[in-house]
Amino acid sequence: MPAQAEPERPEPARRPPAARWGDLRLRVISAAILLPLVLAAWWFGGWPWAALVVVSIALALHEGWRMHLPRAAALAGGAWIIGAGAALLWLRAGAAYGRGNVLFVLVVVWACDIGAYAVGRLIGGARLAPRISPGKTWSGAAGGLLVAAAAGAVAGQGHGALVAAALAIAAQAGDLAESAAKRRAGVKDSGALIPGHGGLLDRVDGLLAAAPAAALLALAFGPGVALWQ
Numbered sequence: 001m002p003a004q005a006e007p008e009r010p011e012p013a014r015r016p017p018a019a020r021w022g023d024l025r026l027r028v029i030s031a032a033i034l035l036p037l038v039l040a041a042w043w044f045g046g047w048p049w050a051a052l053v054v055v056s057i058a059l060a061l062h063e064g065w066r067m068h069l070p071r072a073a074a075l076a077g078g079a080w081i082i083g084a085g086a087a088l089l090w091l092r093a094g095a096a097y098g099r100g101n102v103l104f105v106l107v108v109v110w111a112c113d114i115g116a117y118a119v120g121r122l123i124g125g126a127r128l129a130p131r132i133s134p135g136k137t138w139s140g141a142a143g144g145l146l147v148a149a150a151a152g153a154v155a156g157q158g159h160g161a162l163v164a165a166a167l168a169i170a171a172q173a174g175d176l177a178e179s180a181a182k183r184r185a186g187v188k189d190s191g192a193l194i195p196g197h198g199g200l201l202d203r204v205d206g207l208l209a210a211a212p213a214a215a216l217l218a219l220a221f222g223p224g225v226a227l228w229q
Helices: 024-044 046-066 071-092 098-123 138-155 160-185 200-221
Strands: 127-129 133-137
Touching: 024 046, 024 098, 046 071, 046 200, 071 098, 071 160, 071 200, 098 133, 098 138, 098 160, 098 200, 127 138, 127 160, 133 138, 133 160, 138 160, 160 200
Parallel strands: none
Antiparallel strands: 127 133
């Protein structure tokens, strides 16, 4: 028998302005609490940074395990998370630009997140991947890319904007990959650890993709070369 076509889902109604920004307050409060902790660990490096990364990776692995994904997907996701943690540790351990390279990656990912959130909520428009994450739009993706590239241009000289754009694309791909995993598991958020964001995976999915990309770029550039130069 011929397969039945999947019924078309109605396009979600455009939310009123107040609803579009309903989670902003919780997001700001959560960021204000977590940001000093992250920046302190980044600044001191060594065991504070290692402790932050290891605890974060353990929590992310726990959230991924709770999704009950198929074995292959769970193994791939676990390897991805562990690899991203190793990349963050390796980048920060760099003698010449370890601190600067990690800050560059963090700023670019944060800029991408903020740009995508703000532009997507302001403009809206066509859905980027409606079957994976109905809330994401092409305008939000473009906004995140442009804001991240601008942050890279401000942070450094030379190819800073191009590297930032590449990391922003990786971060958005990581965001979509985590959304696909959640859709496969039938959950809205990976957890409820961070108010306004959901689980830790919901907050660091972009970083988990951008960090390995940054490590590969650092290897390609060679020792003693900053990512933004």
